[in-house]
Amino acid sequence: MHMADALLSPAVGGxxxxxxxxxxxxxxxxxxxxxxxxxxxxxxxLGAFIFAAMMINFTIPATGSSGHLGGGLLLAVxxxxxxxxxxxxxxxxxxxxxxxxxxxLALGCNIFNLGFFPAFLAYPFIYKPLAGxxxxxxxxxxxxxxxxxxxxxxxxxxxxxxxxxxxxxxxPFATFVSLMQPIHLAIGVVEGLVTGAVISFVYQARPEIxxxxxxxxxxxATPLRNVLAAFLGMALLTGGLVSWFASENPDxxxxxxxxxxxxxxxxxxxxxxxxxxxxxxxxxxxxxDYTFKKAEQQPESGAxxxxxxxxxxxxxxGGLMTLAIxxxxxxxxxxxxxxx
Amino acid sequence: MASIVGAIxxxxxxxxxxxxxxxxxxxxxxAKVLATLAFILAVVSVNKYELAALFPFFLYPAVIxxxxxxxxxxxxxxxxxxxxxxxxxxxxxxxxxxTVLVRLGALAISGGWLSFAxxxxxxxxxxxxxxxxxxxxxxxxxxxxxxxxGLPRIFTVQLLFLYRYLFVLGEExxxxxxxxxxxxxxxxGLGLRSYGAMISHLLLRTWLRAERIxxxxxxxxxxxxxxxxxxxxxxxxxxxxxxxxxxxFLFFRLVNVSRLLGTIVTGAPR
Numbered sequence: 001m002h003m004a005d006a007l008l009s010p011a012v013g014g015x016x017x018x019x020x021x022x023x024x025x026x027x028x029x030x031x032x033x034x035x036x037x038x039x040x041x042x043x044x045x046l047g048a049f050i051f052a053a054m055m056i057n058f059t060i061p062a063t064g065s066s067g068h069l070g071g072g073l074l075l076a077v078x079x080x081x082x083x084x085x086x087x088x089x090x091x092x093x094x095x096x097x098x099x100x101x102x103x104x105l106a107l108g109c110n111i112f113n114l115g116f117f118p119a120f121l122a123y124p125f126i127y128k129p130l131a132g133x134x135x136x137x138x139x140x141x142x143x144x145x146x147x148x149x150x151x152x153x154x155x156x157x158x159x160x161x162x163x164x165x166x167x168x169x170x171x172p173f174a175t176f177v178s179l180m181q182p183i184h185l186a187i188g189v190v191e192g193l194v195t196g197a198v199i200s201f202v203y204q205a206r207p208e209i210x211x212x213x214x215x216x217x218x219x220x221a222t223p224l225r226n227v228l229a230a231f232l233g234m235a236l237l238t239g240g241l242v243s244w245f246a247s248e249n250p251d252x253x254x255x256x257x258x259x260x261x262x263x264x265x266x267x268x269x270x271x272x273x274x275x276x277x278x279x280x281x282x283x284x285x286x287x288x289d290y291t292f293k294k295a296e297q298q299p300e301s302g303a304x305x306x307x308x309x310x311x312x313x314x315x316x317x318g319g320l321m322t323l324a325i326x327x328x329x330x331x332x333x334x335x336x337x338x339x340x
Numbered sequence: 341m342a343s344i345v346g347a348i349x350x351x352x353x354x355x356x357x358x359x360x361x362x363x364x365x366x367x368x369x370x371a372k373v374l375a376t377l378a379f380i381l382a383v384v385s386v387n388k389y390e391l392a393a394l395f396p397f398f399l400y401p402a403v404i405x406x407x408x409x410x411x412x413x414x415x416x417x418x419x420x421x422x423x424x425x426x427x428x429x430x431x432x433x434x435x436x437x438x439t440v441l442v443r444l445g446a447l448a449i450s451g452g453w454l455s456f457a458x459x460x461x462x463x464x465x466x467x468x469x470x471x472x473x474x475x476x477x478x479x480x481x482x483x484x485x486x487x488x489x490g491l492p493r494i495f496t497v498q499l500l501f502l503y504r505y506l507f508v509l510g511e512e513x514x515x516x517x518x519x520x521x522x523x524x525x526x527x528x529g530l531g532l533r534s535y536g537a538m539i540s541h542l543l544l545r546t547w548l549r550a551e552r553i554x555x556x557x558x559x560x561x562x563x564x565x566x567x568x569x570x571x572x573x574x575x576x577x578x579x580x581x582x583x584x585x586x587x588x589f590l591f592f593r594l595v596n597v598s599r600l601l602g603t604i605v606t607g608a609p610r
Binding site: 004005006007008009010013014021024025028029031032040041042043044045046047048049051052053055056057058059060061067069086087089090091093094096097098099100101103104105163167168169170171172175193194197198201202205206209317319321322323325326327329330331332333334 | 343344347350351354376377380381383384385388391392395396397398399401402403405406407409412418419421422425426429430432433435436437452455458459460462463466467469470471473474479482491492493494495497498499500501502503504505506508509510512513514516517527530531532533534535536537538539540542543544546547549550551553554557564597598601602605606
């Protein structure tokens with residue numbers, strides 16, 4: 001469920017970036033306060049472990065498919081929420097840079113979807129109370145299963161929200177949700193099984209590893225509240241700022257507004273900043289909302305059609321030429337480099 | 341990320357490219373990180389029906405790959421591996437969005453197809469940009485740049501740790517996986533039971549390794565900071581690189597170069 005940049009609008013991507021960056025800062029601060037210096041190499045090596053585990057598959061009987069560990073919940077159980085969040089974030093950064101698994105702009109979304117829900121919701125509020133202080137095998141299995149499923153369902157739902165809000169994909173909300181949630185139910189079951197198996201094993205072999213996290217200063221009201229407040233604050237602040245600067249065409253917002261108000265757009269006050277932004281928007285996005293739709297609405301008036309045909313041809317010809325220039329300049333520069 | 345061996349080989353290859361010593365490689369990592377972000381932001385903010393406006397952006401990867409002496413085929417292959425995911429989500433656009441936006445003679449192209457193509461082009465550009473960034477910068481330098489740009493030290497140190505042990509644990513994991521496959525006759529023993537036990541063993545061993553690493557680091561006076569091999573200053577060249585490309589991206593974003601060129605060539609109205 002790694003999101004790619006291609007389906008994201010700058011407003012959504014930027015907002016989630018700020019949110020996740022804020023969470024990383026908050027978690028780092030918390031870790032620095034309670035550092036336990038041994039955690040630094042442990043987090044790094046466990047991150048690498050998650051990588052290795054993700055790439056080893058097991059077969060799922062009777063389906064012909066295979067599954068693997070995702071790791072968010074496992075990290076939370078082993079490290080506690082803050083350290084787990086940082087570790088998951090670092091894994092996602094490496095995935096984005098080296099394996100093109102999720103884009104750079106989408107990093108904020110991915111860190112939030114795959115890190116926040118398992119580390120700050122599923123682990124403290126579902127796994128921990130269910131497993132208890134001295135867990136039995138069944139308790140671990142049930143707790144891990146429920147926590148994994150709920151964490152992934154929330155993550156998948158937030159993927160849907162972010163994609164729809166971006167408005168690049170035309171998938172309707174209901175269709176997308178009904179595709180994503182069942183798929184991630186299955187993935188959650190697999191994740192729950194694996195996580196439960198690993199935790200049980202580790203608990204039997206070296207119970208002190210899991211107990212030390214469980215008994216560590218519980219995630220009291222203050223740190224969590226701080227983290228949530230930081231999230232909210234960053235989201236509001238940057239949501240406002242970023243959507244001003246970065247989204248000349250907030251398709252998703254338009255969609256949401258249309259749903260909420262029943263109208264196409266909010267009534268725009270024709271003065272001040274808003275008007276200037278609107279003017280900017282018209283120069284920046286002079287094409288789609290206006291030209292194309294107008295041409296479509298009056299298909300029979302000859303002049304309109306001709307000009308739309310003209311611009312289309314111009315677009316195609318120009319596009320091909322631009323592409324050619326871009327690639328040729330690359331080839332030219334390379335030749336030059338070789339010659340020199 | 342199908343096979344673990346392939347993934348490690350991929351990592352190695354990008355790492356090797358980053359060892360190059362072209363003028364691009366020598367630039368300060370901050371300039372390259374910020375330029376890449378500007379590029380992605382510019383590409384992503386283009387309206388989804390404005391397909392042609394995306395084309396000028398190919399200039400950036402083309403030029404960087406040429407100047408950085410990167411193997412085009414390898415990068416293209418890595419991008420192609422990821423494209424199916426964009427395709428999977430994008431393919432719904434032609435189904436749900438059938439308003440005709442462009443007419444080329446008798447050929448009517450719906451908005452859905454336009455945005456579908458736009459999604460694919462976006463994916464190519466953004467994924468390519470990220471790979472190129474690593475290939476001309478290298479991961480340690482990127483981490484250092486993030487540190488200098490103000491990300492918490494704990495996080496950047498975590499990234500470096502992760503990267504260092506990725507190879508070690510990847511190889512250990514791949515050996516274990518191969519051993520299991522060799523012993524699994526007719527697919528028996530590849531199920532969850534053995535997988536769980538195997539992963540758990542790997543985890544326990546990893547844990548012990550981390551404890552040893554920590555002791556070794558303390559013995560060598562680790563103070564929570566890594567020392568980079570190559571230190572760079574953000575100089576004039578770096579500023580020029582960042583400002584030049586960012587300006588160009590802004591220009592591409594404000595002026596539809598493809599359309600402009602086409603209008604000039606075909607003499608079409610506007």
